[in-house]
Amino acid sequence: MQLEEALRARIADLQLPPDSFVTIAGPADFAELSDINSEAVAYTGEDVYGRQDEAFFARIHGLGAVLMLIRVDGRAQGYTVAGPAARMAGLFADEPDKGLLFGTALRAGIRGMGWQRRVIDLRLAALFDAGFTAGKAFVSPWNHGSLRNLLAAGLAVVSHDYSYYGQHRFIVERPARGWCQTKEALQREPLPPQGGLEPHRALLAAGWKGRAVERDGPALVYGQAEAC
């Protein structure tokens, strides 16, 4: 099954709040997506969530990304993106069987209502329906709410990258069958700005995986796990 077809099927099964819709976006929507991105970047800062403009959306659309709009009460209130990781980001060129969750941004009016978690679950399910073996995403170590939602959906922090955005990002990933814990041992590291990134980089380089965000700190809890 193609990714867009898989997403359409999963969208049809969504249980959404009243007057809320997720639709597949096309070129006519890219200006609206860009406006939503600008509002989100103004909220987070460009170091935490990258600028995505009309040219960016047109480029990734041409590379096989599926862009979706969230409409609530007749207004475009957010967008979310999924696509083939290797085609969308050169960093993942040697991972042709994996998908990428490539951004979710919500206007202020629908934040704090669980939309991000809903569209993480939607995109992962569709990626696996379409035959991808894993779903990946970038997330800033400062974006604690987003990191919490991604890890709660079964993704784990697998590495750190600076090269793609020229900013610090964790790379999170969930294999289709999930992560199986291989050892009981856990480690806990405070997240920035309270903690530095070096201890996180060291744990990730040693094969630990970030599994959950603890509110106290807040901190990232690491475990040993392998794809099930």
Ligand SMILES: CC(C)(COP(=O)(O)OP(=O)(O)OC[C@H]1O[C@@H](n2cnc3c(N)ncnc32)[C@H](O)[C@@H]1OP(=O)(O)O)[C@@H](O)C(=O)NCCC(=O)NCCS
């Ligand atoms: C990150 C983002 C997608 C989260 O989506 P969401 O559906 O609002 O997520 P949640 O419903 O889990 O809420 C996230 C947090 O914001 C809090 N929140 C509640 N109301 C809020 C509001 N009006 N505005 C902002 N945050 C609010 C929630 O309580 C929650 O905090 P908690 O985890 O401490 O309880 C959204 O805030 C956003 O668009 N941010 C800008 C772009 C961005 O960072 N994208 C993610 C890149 S990986």
